[in-house]
Amino acid sequence: MFEFGGFVVGLERVFDVIRERGARAVGLQFPEGLMRYAIDISRLVGDLSGAEVFISGDSCFGACDMDLRLLEFVDVLFHFAHTPMGSVDPKVVFVEVSSKLSVVPVVKSAVSLFSGSVSRVGVVTTVQHLHTLGEVCWVLESSGLDPVVGVGDGCIAHPGQVIGCNFSTAAAECDEYLFVGSGRFHPIGVAIARRRRVVAADPYTGRAFVVDPEPIIRKRCGVVARALDTESFGIIVSSKPGQERLGLARELLGLVEEHGKRGVIMVMDVVKPDQFLGLGLDALVSTACPRIAVDDGESFGVPILTPVELEIVLGLREWEDFRLDEITCGR
Ligand code: SF4
Known part of the structure; x- marks a missing residue:
């Protein structure tokens, strides 16, 4: 059993996969909370397996967020502390991490x-x-x-x-x-x-x-109210494998245009407020991670809606049917 801080890390699976696949170069991708153990884990993996080890330095927000660039250079990419969302590249192997705390x-x-x-x-x-x-x-x-x-x-x-x-x-x-x-x-x-x-x-x-849930519901109600009279919408698509919902974005663009408003689809990897500065958009609609609108919405300067909330703004859904956005399989 491999323990790091308060976690048990399933490194047995890492060694088994490296051996079974004869992997010579491997990537390790950790969420922020595990990065403090990244160096120790990479040394252990390299020393015990003999493989060349690379740590991903890019974002790792969830299972949705695989380092596709690093994947090009390695035989296996080990993605820690998440579980697969739908089908994934066979070169990606998820490694489960458990808390040692008693519940x-x-x-x-x-x-x-x-x-x-x-x-x-x-x-x-x-x-x-x-x-x-x-x-x-x-x-x-x-x-x-x-x-x-x-x-x-x-x-x-x-x-x-x-x-x-x-x-x-x-x-x-x-x-x-x-x-x-x-x-x-x-x-x-x-x-x-x-x-x-x-x-x-x-x-x-x-x-x-x-x-x-009332404070979040009230906050989202305020965002919807601010977007009611807007004319132009930027519809955000993330290129992260588990977040990409281009089909949904196209549907939303169609709805916006049917209602006599203007829309544009913008595709990006990480969604950050400064990417929208100076574009003159009245509101944004995120088809990327649903938490962006809810957790970080205030930093975008304009209302940032979820797809569900856009339907309310356009009069296609009653407020009583409000819910948080979910990424479902298949999306
Ligand atoms: S889309 Fe957001 S909430 Fe879903 S797994 Fe990714 S980071 Fe987590």
Whole structure:
């Protein structure tokens, strides 16, 4: 077992793949939170396998974000701490990384936060805590609850797993949900997608709480209101493999033009506010990572909408049907 800080890293798989494929040059791609271990891991991989090792220095926001340039130079690209979204290049191998934290204490604290009438609880978590699902279900069952672990669509590798742009494992036939993990985005996404209460259990802080989606909903309502009278839209497409939704962008451009407004599709790798300075666009619509509009929208200077929100702006969807954007397979 290979441990780095608070994580168990599946390097056994790395060595097996290098040996089986006879790989001579390999790439390693880490998300920001694991970069501090990148040098140690690369030395270990190089020393024990004899392969030439390159670390990707580019962004790694999620499974959507593969370093395609580095992939050209190596026999295998190992992508750490995510799971595949749909089909991927066979030269890319995903390496799972698990948190060593026990989730049992915080899940026990979370039990009292479910409504009194609740029976079936949908359980969702992020990839780092997937190995704890058995324990989580055991705690819920011991408390008289009926845990349900749903299966997601083709973007989701494991039952019970959620990512920031896909909540399809939140099984529909549940009374309320339990999210195990850190941050508020995932549980809020489930709460909005399913319109039910979500209790979050954060093993990093030891806090359990009921998530409140209202602040995000109000904020998005304000963005939609600002975009109602706009005339020109920049429709953003990311070229990152798991984010690219050119077909959707074309559909949105058609809708914009049908409504007598102007639109243009812009394709880029990373989406940054300064790429739109001086273009004279009234609003943007992001078909790239759904979190860009929600997390970073204020830094763009003009309203940045999700595809769902553009439909509301154009009068094609009621505000009551608002939901967060999701990247589903197939998109
Ligand atoms: S598109 Fe965004 S939310 Fe989805 S996996 Fe990529 S970085 Fe995460």
